Amino acid sequence: xxxxxxxxxxxxxxxxxxxxxxxxxxxxxxxxxxxxxxxxxxxxxxxxxxxxxxxxxxxxxxxxxxxxxxxxxxxxxxxxxxxxxxxxxxxxxxxxxxxxxxxxxxxxxxxxxxxxxxxxxxxxxxxxxxxxxxxxxxxxxxxxxxxxxxxxxxxxxxxxxxxxxxxxxxxxxxxxxxxxxxxxxxxxxxxxxxxxxxxxxxxxxxxxxxxxxxxxxxxxxxxxxxxxxxxxxxxxxxxxxxxxxxxxxxxxxxxxxxxxxxxxxxxxxxxxxxxxxxxxxxxxxxxxxxxxxxxxxxxxxxxxxxxxxxxxxxxxxxxxxxxxxxxxxxxxxxxxxxxxxxxxxxxxxxxxxxxxxxxxxxxxxxxxxxxxxxxxxxxxxxxxxxxxxxxxxxxxxxxxxxxxxxxxxxxxxxxxxxxxxx
Amino acid sequence: xxxxxxxxxxxxxxxxxxxxxxxxxxxxxxxxxxxxxxxxxxxxxxxxxxxxxxxxxxxxxxxxxxxxxxxxxxxxxxxxxxxxxxxxxxxxxxxxxxxxxxxxxxxxxxxxxxxxxxxxxxxxxxxxxxxxxxxxxxxxxxxxxxxxxxxxxxxxxxxxxxxxxxxxxxxxxxxxxxxxxxxxxxxxxxxxxxxxxxxxxxxxxxxxxxxxxxxxxxxxxxxxxxxxxxxxxxxxxxxxxxxxxxxxxxxxxxxxxxxxxxxxxxxxxxxxxxxxxxxxxxxxxxxxxxxxxxxxxxxxxxxxxxxxxxxxxxxxxxxxxxxxxxxxxxxxxxxxxxxxxxxxxxxxxxxxxxxxxxxxxxxxxxxxxxxxxxxxxxxxxxxxxxxxxxxxxxxxxxxxxxxxxxxxxxxxxxxxxxxxxx
Numbered sequence: 001x002x003x004x005x006x007x008x009x010x011x012x013x014x015x016x017x018x019x020x021x022x023x024x025x026x027x028x029x030x031x032x033x034x035x036x037x038x039x040x041x042x043x044x045x046x047x048x049x050x051x052x053x054x055x056x057x058x059x060x061x062x063x064x065x066x067x068x069x070x071x072x073x074x075x076x077x078x079x080x081x082x083x084x085x086x087x088x089x090x091x092x093x094x095x096x097x098x099x100x101x102x103x104x105x106x107x108x109x110x111x112x113x114x115x116x117x118x119x120x121x122x123x124x125x126x127x128x129x130x131x132x133x134x135x136x137x138x139x140x141x142x143x144x145x146x147x148x149x150x151x152x153x154x155x156x157x158x159x160x161x162x163x164x165x166x167x168x169x170x171x172x173x174x175x176x177x178x179x180x181x182x183x184x185x186x187x188x189x190x191x192x193x194x195x196x197x198x199x200x201x202x203x204x205x206x207x208x209x210x211x212x213x214x215x216x217x218x219x220x221x222x223x224x225x226x227x228x229x230x231x232x233x234x235x236x237x238x239x240x241x242x243x244x245x246x247x248x249x250x251x252x253x254x255x256x257x258x259x260x261x262x263x264x265x266x267x268x269x270x271x272x273x274x275x276x277x278x279x280x281x282x283x284x285x286x287x288x289x290x291x292x293x294x295x296x297x298x299x300x301x302x303x304x305x306x307x308x309x310x311x312x313x314x315x316x317x318x319x320x321x322x323x324x325x326x327x328x329x330x331x332x333x334x335x336x337x338x339x340x341x342x343x344x345x346x347x348x349x350x351x352x353x354x355x356x357x358x359x360x361x362x363x364x365x366x367x368x369x370x371x372x373x374x375x376x377x378x379x380x381x382x383x384x385x386x387x388x389x390x391x392x393x394x395x396x397x398x399x400x401x402x403x404x405x406x407x408x409x410x411x412x413x414x415x416x417x418x419x420x421x422x
Numbered sequence: 423x424x425x426x427x428x429x430x431x432x433x434x435x436x437x438x439x440x441x442x443x444x445x446x447x448x449x450x451x452x453x454x455x456x457x458x459x460x461x462x463x464x465x466x467x468x469x470x471x472x473x474x475x476x477x478x479x480x481x482x483x484x485x486x487x488x489x490x491x492x493x494x495x496x497x498x499x500x501x502x503x504x505x506x507x508x509x510x511x512x513x514x515x516x517x518x519x520x521x522x523x524x525x526x527x528x529x530x531x532x533x534x535x536x537x538x539x540x541x542x543x544x545x546x547x548x549x550x551x552x553x554x555x556x557x558x559x560x561x562x563x564x565x566x567x568x569x570x571x572x573x574x575x576x577x578x579x580x581x582x583x584x585x586x587x588x589x590x591x592x593x594x595x596x597x598x599x600x601x602x603x604x605x606x607x608x609x610x611x612x613x614x615x616x617x618x619x620x621x622x623x624x625x626x627x628x629x630x631x632x633x634x635x636x637x638x639x640x641x642x643x644x645x646x647x648x649x650x651x652x653x654x655x656x657x658x659x660x661x662x663x664x665x666x667x668x669x670x671x672x673x674x675x676x677x678x679x680x681x682x683x684x685x686x687x688x689x690x691x692x693x694x695x696x697x698x699x700x701x702x703x704x705x706x707x708x709x710x711x712x713x714x715x716x717x718x719x720x721x722x723x724x725x726x727x728x729x730x731x732x733x734x735x736x737x738x739x740x741x742x743x744x745x746x747x748x749x750x751x752x753x754x755x756x757x758x759x760x761x762x763x764x765x766x767x768x769x770x771x772x773x774x775x776x777x778x779x780x781x782x783x784x785x786x787x788x789x790x791x792x793x794x795x796x797x798x799x800x801x802x803x804x805x806x807x808x809x810x811x812x813x814x815x816x817x818x819x820x821x822x823x824x825x826x827x828x829x830x831x832x833x834x835x836x837x838x839x840x841x842x843x844x
Contacts, residue, residue, distance in 0.1 A: 010646075011637050013458040015449030019441060022463070026437025036435040037470065039463035041444070044635065048459065055477065072616045072636050073623060106809075111617045131810065133613075152638070154811055215438055224438070276726075282712025283705035286726045290704025291813070293780065295728075301736075302726040304698075304708045310723045310766055344732055358715070391713075 001172035003029055004060040005039040006052055008068035008077055009151060012041045021066045021156055032165060033177040033230075034062075044074040046083075053084045057144045062168055064160070067151030069134040071114035077148050078137065082121035085141045089119040095126050095135055102133050127163045131155045138167065145171065179233040181240045183223040185250045186259055186403045187415070190216040193223065196246045200239060209235040218392055219399030220259070223247075249412055252403070259402045260288050260295075266409040267298040267348070274405070275346030276302035277315055277336040279327060279353040280369065285398045300344040305336065315339035326362040327353055330381045333370035341374045349374040350405055352397050356390045367393055371401045373408045380404060380414055423594040425451055426482040427461040428474055430490035430499055431573055434463045443488045443578055454587060455599035455652070456484075466496040468505075475506045479566045484590055486582070489573030491556040493536035499570050500559065504543035507563045511541040517548050517557055524555050549585045553577040560589060567593065601655040603662045605645040607672045608681055608825045609837070612638040615645065618668045622661060631657040640814055641821030642681070645669075671834050674825070681824045682710050682717075688831040689720040689770070696827070697768030698724035699737055699758040701749060701775040702791065707820045722766040727758065737761035748784040749775055752803045755794035763796045771796040772827055774819050778812045789815055793823045795830045802826060802836055 005025055011017040022039045029036050037060060042052045049068070056063045068077030082089045096118040103110040117134050120126050127136030127147070132155040137148040147164045149156045185193055194201075194214055204210050209232055215222040225239045244251060253262050267274055276285050286302035289295055303314055308327045311317040316339040321331055333351045341349025354369030355361045367386040372379060382404055386396045407414055427447055433439045444461045451458050459482060464474045471490070478485045490499030504511045518540040525532040539556055542548050549558030549569070554577040559570040569586045571578045607615055616623075616636055626632050631654055637644040647661045666673060675684050689696055698707050708724035711717055725736055730749045733739040739757040747753065755773045763771025776791030777783045789808040794801060804826055808818045829836055 010635055012444075013448050013461065014452040015445045015447065015458075016637060018445045019461075022434075023437045023440045026435055028437070030436040036437075037465065038474070039435065039441075039461075041461035043459065052460070070636075070638075071613045074635055108611060108613060109617060111613065111620070113616065114613055154814055213433070213438065278705075278708075281709075283700075283708025283710075283724060283726070284712075286700075286705025286728075287703075287709050288705075290706075290726070290728065290816075293812075299728050301728040301732045302705055302724075304705070304712070304724040304726075306708075306712065306718060306721050306723040307766075313767075314723075314725075314765065343736065344729075345735075390715075 001034050001062060001168060002037045002060040003034050003062045003064060003168070004037060004056040006049075006056055006063060006065045007039070007041045007151075008044065008049060008065060010043045010074070013043050021151065021153055024153070024157060025064065025066070025160065028160065028165065029168075031177065031180075032169065034168065034172070044068065044076065046076045046080055049076060049080040050083050053080055053146065057084060057141050057146065061144055062171070063144060063146045064164065065146065065148040066156050069117065069136065069148060069150050071111065071117055071134070073113060075116075078116065078119050078121065081124070081137060081139055081141075081146055081148055084146070085121050085123070085139050087122040087124075090122055091115070091118050092120045092126060095120065098128070098135075099133065106133075127159055129155055129159060130162070131158050136163070138164075178230055179227040179236040181225050181236050182255055183225070183240065183243055183247065183251050184220065184253045184255075184257070184259075185223065185247060186220050186252050186399060188221070188250045190214055190221045193221045193247070193250075197223065197243060200242050200246060203242070204239060207235070210239045212239075218388075218395045219403075252406060258292070259399065259406070261292045263402050263405050263409070264289065264292045264295045264298055266406065270347075270409065272347035272409075273298050273300050273345075274348045274350065275300040275340045275344035277340035277349065277351040278302060278304045279306065279311070279336070279351075280356045281352045281394050281397050281401075282306060284394055285350070285352060285401055288398050288402070300346045303340055303343065311336060315343065326364075328355055328361060328364040328368060328370070329353070330370045330372070330383060333372035334374070334379055334381050337372040337374035337379060347376060348405065348408070350401050352401055354384070354386075354393075354397065356393045358390060369393065369397050369400075371397065371404055373404050375408060380408055382414060423456050423484060423590060424459045424482040425456045425484045425486060425590070426459055426478040428471075428478055428485060428487045429461070429463045429573070430466065430471060430487060432465045432496070435465050443573065443575055446575070446579060447486065447488075447582065450582065450587070451590075453599070454591065456590065456594070466490065466498065468498040468502055471498060471502040472505050475502055475568070479506060479563050479568065483566055484593070485566060485568045486586065487568065487570040488578050491539065491558065491570055491572050493533060493539055493556070495535060497538075500538065500541050500543070503546070503559060503561055503563075503568055503570055506568070507543050507545070507561050509544040509546075512544055513537070513540050514542045514548060517542065520550070520557075521555065528555075549581055551577055551581060552584070553580050558585070560586070600652055601649040601658040603647050603658055604677055605647070605662065605665055605669065605673050606675045606679070606681075607643050607645065607669060608641060608674050608821060610643070610672045612636055612643045615643045615669065615672075619645065619665060622664050622668060625664070626661060629657070632661045634661075640817045641825075674828060680714070681821065681828065683714045685824050685827050685831070686711065686714045686717050686720055688828065692769075692831065694769035694831075695720050695722050695767075696770045696772065697722040697762045697766035699762035699771065699773040700724060700726045701728065701733070701758070701773075702778045703774045703816050703819050703823070704728060706816055707772070707774060707823055710820050710824070722768045725762055725765065733758060737765065748786075750777055750783060750786040750790060750792070751775070752792045752794070752805060755792035756796070756801055756803050759794040759796035759801060769798060770827065770830070772823050774823055776806070776808075776815075776819065778815045780812060791815065791819050791822075793819065793826055795826050797830060802830055804836060
């Protein structure tokens, strides 16, 4: 089934908003065995949207629109779909009642413009919105089907998962998905990962049954092994086995499990808890951990000691050390980790300190970062020279702290040790 | 000048890569006075790319392609541009020599496929790539101009800034940018904001000189006022004045200033500092504040008291209150704010507690959240019922905490009070 995505909104054209909806949908639909053949982004103008929809309907079996369903005058998706289908819009009394109830429940006022959300193209049907107030649409248009979903990401995602995708699969007769495995690595650059896997890539190039793709994110590289056609699970499994041999202990998980979730799982398996002390990462390490469902069983809490004197008064870092060396020092990271472990009664403590930039600090260059882990069997400190801007340095410091925790919990050496001799 | 963007690559369609190039280009071109009228994403297939380019050339004055210029067999952008222009590809000896030198310098092998990077459509010209090895193209096609740039973001950005944009501006005769003002509001839904502005929208619809657009983000709505043509600053200023009258104190800033930056500025103006205590937001409030450049002058730090006993042992919340009411209670938020203010010696303390989900907690439903601010003139507590999933509830709790701080610092009533009677 060929699917085209159409994203609606001036904010996407002028670069105010990143089109993450398209990325999310691309992954979801591809994983379900669909073929996404094109993505179009168009502004709020009615005529432009109608043109783009006409072209998309002519090319694809299904067109999935995101955005333009809301209660304001620049929400024209309903009108555009009706025009492309060549039918009139009709106010649906049931949808109108649902809208009135929904607005009443949430204490909001339903305006005349808001009521247009109850308009459905003739012959189409409404897709209820369980997370927001703008209902979606499904309308058959000249042998294709057009779905319209809200632009708000979590509303869109729920509507697609619960209503659009099941309908697509019904129409497509449930195509067989291609086999795929994703190996997640941390702490080694994408170029080195690719060099490690050169022998595998050569073997695979001859057989032609499995494709390899690399996906770099800050501090991490995902290796994606996909069968060339439907099925092909055995060939992908064999390739994954070989990849594990070549990559060693920098693979921390498979599939969608994130590094913070691995750390939380390792802590839970050991009946251990964690406390965090943050300086340059400013709460981001804690927020990343708290993003893991069920983390409350293992995460005690954190202290962001942003002002230097707080490192002493709350975390108990030695005042003489701070006076002599400043806050950017391996000993400070070590004492922060030990201090927060004691303050919050955690089995382990983890800490970050360093220079996120934009300016050097006390003679230390931007990117000079120290991370530490304190635990029942002693502590570990790592000195890092991290590249990039303020945001990237913070994100990398969080990733490397989690990786130091993972290695400590697994009893691995502090750094990935596979020598590259290729 | 109407510009369409075309992004090339299977990885964009299957959701492996987010199309941040389009966002970056949208902002850059809009700021330079161009009108980005559409963005298309297409896979690596030649026929599909030719079709998309034909349509884009027919609609726009300039088409800017990103991707498909590299040295592998799935890089077909040169071929597609030549086909749309109706001309042959010719190997350019100078480009070939430049490529050979470039590969030699970096110790790589130039393959036969790699040499296709020296192919230029007849009548077109090569755009040198100062950051990588794939040269770009500029080709005139039936009254439009087609630019092809690499997909690698930093190579693309440099080529566009140094070569493409200057050429566009020359062709466009340096258009005057359209006047624009953006009013940022918080704490009131998009539908209500639109209803507040209905009188303005009616006045503007008659004059036709200023366009209004709404941009919703979690907890916030931006109102964008843009002149219909080049210039038009006076009309936009008059519309902004009227919008301020209609919206009242839910406007917290203009342009790109974020809510956390406004809070930091208000604190600095008062010579005051802030400390944060977080439960359900788990570090995200601190991380949001730390994202503001220069915040170290006003932000003392934070405690994430994720485990309930930490609220008592570190922040000094009354043990009897916690035992009787649990952690999800307005009194707990109030004592957390006062406790962290005292612990970290801040002028103000701010606190969050509540249920992020996915499951209810101690009989409290998902989304029940309490936020509090403690300061030299007393404290304020707000009870919130926040919608959405775990991530969204956290983000909304952060936004509403910052808004409660803003209102406290400005001496405004705790909630936006303009009654909607429309």
